Amino acid sequence: MINKSALAQPDVLLVLQSADAPVDSEYLHTLPYAPVLVMTTQPSLISSTSLVFHLPNDANQKAVHRLLHSVERVLNARRHVVTLVANGGTGKTQAVLKFVSENLSRFSNVWFFDASSNDTLTANFKALGKAAGVGEDVRDVRDFLARINQKWLCIFDNVDDENVFLKDYIPSCNHGSMIITSRLSEISQMASPDCHIELMDLTEASAVELLLNQAHKQSSDENQNLAFEIVGALGCHALAVSTAGAYIGGTPTCTMGNYLTHFNKKKKKILNYRMRALDNYQRTVYSAFLLSFEKLSYPTQVLMQICAYLNPTAIPLEIFTRAATFTGNDINTVDVDPPIQAIYFVKEFFSLFADKDSWEDSVVEMCQLSLASYNAVKKCLDFHAVIHTCAQETVKCHYISQTATLILARATPLGDAIEEYQFRRQLLIHASHIWQVNNLPTVHTKICLAHIFKESGMLVQTEKLAEEVLLAHKQVFGVHHPQTLTSMGNLALTYFYLGKLEAAKRLEQEVLPLRKQVLGDYHPDTLISMANLALTHREHGEFESAEKLGEEVLLLRKQVLGVHHPDTLTSMNNLALTYQAHGKLEVAEKLGEQVLLLRKKVIGDCHHHTLDAMANLSYTYKKCGKLKAGEKLEKKVLSLRKQVLGDHHPATLTAMTNLATTYWELGKLKEAEKLEEKVLPLCKQVLGYHHPATLTAMANLATTYRELGKLEAAEQLGEKVFLLYKQVFGKYHPHTLTSMANLAITYGWEYGKLEAAEKLGEEVLLLRKQVLGAHHSDTLTSMNNLALTYQAHGKLKTAEKLGEEVLLLYKQVLGDHHPYTLTSMDNLVITYQACGKLGAAEKLKKDISKACVTPRGLWRCPEA
Template sequence: MLSQDDSRSLYIIGGQGGHGGHGHPHGTGGPGGTGLGPNVNIIEHQSNVYNLHPGPASQQAFQPSNIQASQTINNCPPPSRIFQGRRDILGKMHSFFTSDVRIQHIYVLYGLGGAGKTQITLKFINESSSRFSDTFFIDASTTTTIDTGLKNIAIVKGSGNSLQDGLQWLASRVEEWLLVFDNTDDPSIDLNDFIPQCNHGNIIITSRNPGLRVYGSHSLVSDMEEEDAVALLLKSAAQAAATGTMLTATEIVKALYYLPLAIVQAGSFISKSQDLDGYLTLYTKNQARLLSEMPAQTHDHYAQTVYTTWQMSFHRLTQPAAMFLQYCSFLHHNGISEQIFSYASEYTFPSDGPSKEDLWEPLEFLSHFLGPSGEWDSLQFSNMTNEIQAYSLISIDAEKKLFSIHPLVHAWSQTTGNPEKYLSNMGSILGMALSARPRYDIQLGSLAICPHVELALQMNAEVALVFKEIYGLILWEAGKYKQYEKLLEGVLEKRKQVLGDNHLDTLLTMGNLASTYSGLGEHQKAKELDLTVLEKRKQVLGDNHPDTLLTMGNLANTYSNLGEHQKAKKLNLTVLEKREQVLGDNHPDTLHTMGNLAWTYSDLGEHQKAKELKATVLEKQKQVLGDNHPHTLVTMGNLASTYSDLGEHQKAKELNLTVLEKRKQVLGDNHPDTLRTMGNLASTYSNLGEHQKAKELNLTVLEKRKQVLGDNHPHTLHAHG
């Protein structure tokens, strides 16, 4: 026996953990130390405290006779010298392990590789040295290392030499022992087979696998608090904590997204160059190289860099899971949904789009998630995403059913394959999804999908022109008219070059561009383009074609925006008559025209007519489109304005409040339509004499319109007025 039953002993039996603020001891003993047989070194024996660290897992467990023969005196391994922060998690752990002593306590620290799970564990052990009679630290990366660790507990305690003997010893000892399973990252290991089956004892599990939360209380180990991250960087970089260095360090840790391992690697580089101010410029241009570089001087014995840590997990993924992660690295790192891929699988290949041969690679990838009859298989998709989550390379918001990727993992994943291929294929999958997606889809609404579209455009994804136009529609729905204008002008130029001025696709793009000009307040440009499109569509399609009527309706709106209300009224009446004949009274396009005509009545001061028509449209739209559809909300807002025109200000207020709440939910706080409703509500407050409320709301609208539309947009100038 190496220790008395009432002693307090620490046994490091395997393990090679990650950083957190930071690292984990790793090695075969101090200078002059000799091994305890082929598998274990005693590298500490002081005050009956033993630090047992095994050699290669493939070797046999050591024998008791070896332990008797060789001991090396050393200090108990502390956390990294530069450990910083994590007081929130440590506080929860201290509270948890001092709660009800009549149960077995299991605490799981889970999260991304390099986030600091092992280091927090070592810090906890360091702060709890007087609490536990024995502490055992087991490398749980494989069943072999776990088996060896539990065998070694039995051997050290003189109770046998098997895994079951180790478990039996733990189960029979009611003293406050602590067992640590470190790096329990392999999702195929059933850890329950290695947990002592008793109602006492204390266990800490560190893992990248959030699925292990089922074993007990848990904490997600993620990014550091900014203040702690700055302190960690300055310590690892050997920089003084002066005002200037702290400001520079703050910018650096922001760029590193507060990930501990990345911060320590940055600090190590800076400690060599002594150029704190220049690091961010270097990092911006050389991110992959810097995050792949092993520090020459370390504060622990963690053997991986940021990128190699994740690469190890990546290589364990099946091909579909690895490809999914690579594809998702070319979406925005937040707000990734299953619907993007399921809608893409429903793409129907219209004649004006790319062929199956053009899209064979995206189709091949999507086929991994289809059932035998070709339908989308959500269970298959879920199994694949669960596989990636097991290594914390993605995470999911269970309530919103949206996936996200840590920004640094997102950037790293882009380097794991052929970036051009994955960018192009993901851009096509996005275009396919938007083509198949019902317009104004709530689950995959414009606000949710817009960041993905913007990233594809920013990275110049090589996709079919038809997909770029569909991207544009999302920008339009999201109220990003200026970005839409720039995109459409480029598409129109290509359409003219390839198809000519009179091709239907060219005319479609011209019509969309005219609508965009109206959205930006450039009504004269919109009018000229609408007149051109209308003339050409009449020639090619005839007077009654739906596309011709669409252009006539758009032109009528442009007339209204230019104050030419009689022209707008005449044109809207013509469009309404034709749409009723062709589409019927209740078709959404017919109702849309009725709404436009009602608005023209308001412009002409015919408010009673406007009220009656808007009320009719609203009732029908609720039946056909639902209460929350954007078109329904437009009509509700218009009816509220008519109430104001008629002096029915209380009614206007109630309706505007309803519209505002719904628009915030559907479109977000900063969408132009939301801001328009806020402006209308402010006017209603003024009409009711609630001037302070009106003033506060108008100031909010003005500030947001400056940010979204710019200082010179007509709506911004109107808010100024």
């Protein structure tokens, strides 16, 4: 007996299954308008197997409300079709069922059809026709629905097969309404105006609530934090979040704290975990994914599997089109254990896409099944984190991950063109993803990833790869082979960028004689080694050696390559910087102007090497005290960088940083602060939090805050950048020591922090002596600044002794007229006066006057 009063209760739905014909005939006419939801058996009929249950409340509430809004329009006079499209497991069916349960009284009848295939849909129509006594042909049932001039609702669920022609089943009439759920994006074309819904993933908050409910966990702060981490990893995918909660709740050894560890170890098991739910939903996360994946063509399936080993977001289609036209070799003789299967599979894979349009066809396939989204502007694919994981679990061959790595390496350009640099920047997140999860199978892949990492400031990774490449070359070719020497040179340059100057110097001094022996004195690679060693000497503070070697390289390049060759101009540029660092400012200025003129003539005004020369000359102008000329040139550099490279290119950001520094030196602190506060977030966005340029921007802003008297902000930012430098470069890198020195100065400016300033200043000085040597300009800067700290602390004798020592060293290293020498003289005058040695102070003042420099009083040598 049917309890008719039960049908009127809220949130209750009567589900009728497997009714036979006699029962159908008996009850069909007694309840013609009853609120009934019919599943995939005998629609709208009452039977002895009926079941009353409460619908789950874990559907996406936002989507339900949107669905409610759309379906309410269905209740108007004309027929409406609502389409609901999303990938598997996002709760489409649950959202529809919840809507129906809350709105049963609005409809005369509700018919629910399983539209996952032509067979199931035809069977549902046949059953309805048989029950209604109108015939079992699809056309008969369709006409029957058209004749019922009432507010009925048809639900076509899971229209995921593109071979299902749904229009053959939809009645032609102006009454009644339909809801269609599907993974196919083109289903949206069937929607009435403004009646298409894209069901998105859960919000973070609703996903956390769902997870905690399914896991039967209290909503404590600790559980909330752990839940946010879990739903973030799952991308707020409704079914995945539900499954995670059920797995945690049903697995004694799994907790909120260790779920992600469980997941990473047992992905396939958890993705296939079947929840015990009242709604009889039988699909697991993985099975829901497979329903769509198995509909893809074989080439598209393989493409998706390869993408599963890249980062799930922003996968440029250009990776595959570039790799397809690669003309080099995936392996060479240095690869002792080459990935043969992966290499064969790469060739097989690209043979599947012989037609260039095939790539776009595969993108369309994945997007139509809601397995991926495509950014048409950036031409990039994006995969949901859960779908990405599921795709990886379909892989049965171990070499697919190696295939993805080989394809990325094939796609990596190694040239200097701006377009190639920009594409390498796009590859960074994928190179990082591969680095974290896969062993690199060939030397070529290591070289390519090292190139990507080096440009992005990921020098620790670059160092490891460069060392592995060198070891492989030595083992196979020996130390005298040109490729071995090239890898030695690359590793030495990496050491240089890492601030490991001693290691760089040792390796460069080993490479140079070997290249002379193997290649000859005049070979371009030999000259590169000479040039790099000269740079290392300069950074070491060994200006005489740097100058001598730089002059030799320049002369040889003029002879071998000619005056106008780009490498010759680079040598001129580097030598100008060496003269500048050595205090030979007039010579540096003259040579810098010559380089700029020649680069304009040879490669044009807007070439990035010309702009580099312009930036270097502006720096020399500032060192010469020509701050206005430096500012003017830097503004021009910034304008051209924006014009040529765009606002967000790293070189543009460097130009902004340099101009802000000039504002600082001109005393335009507000302008400096404004520009630095603009450039820092851009550096974080474009280059990443740990890139050297980002850390420089952060350090400069901290210094500006200090000069503006914003000491608390300066201290906080200074401590942060010091910590980051230690993490990225290590404790002994020159940049780390500079940030430590800057922090010591900030402490010295703050009331009551002289002890901390003194302690940190002494530590910096000791480390700089160890790392850079006693005569390096940075070491002398630390001595000068520590003397000032002693003076401020009232330790006048110690300050005097250290001040005299640093002045003597400045004269020996940089000469009597270098700005830093004159600065230390200024500071020593103040110290003599504080000690009551007025005669010594006056004598030193006269020495300064002879150099035509006006004493500026207490002044610190710049650190940033």
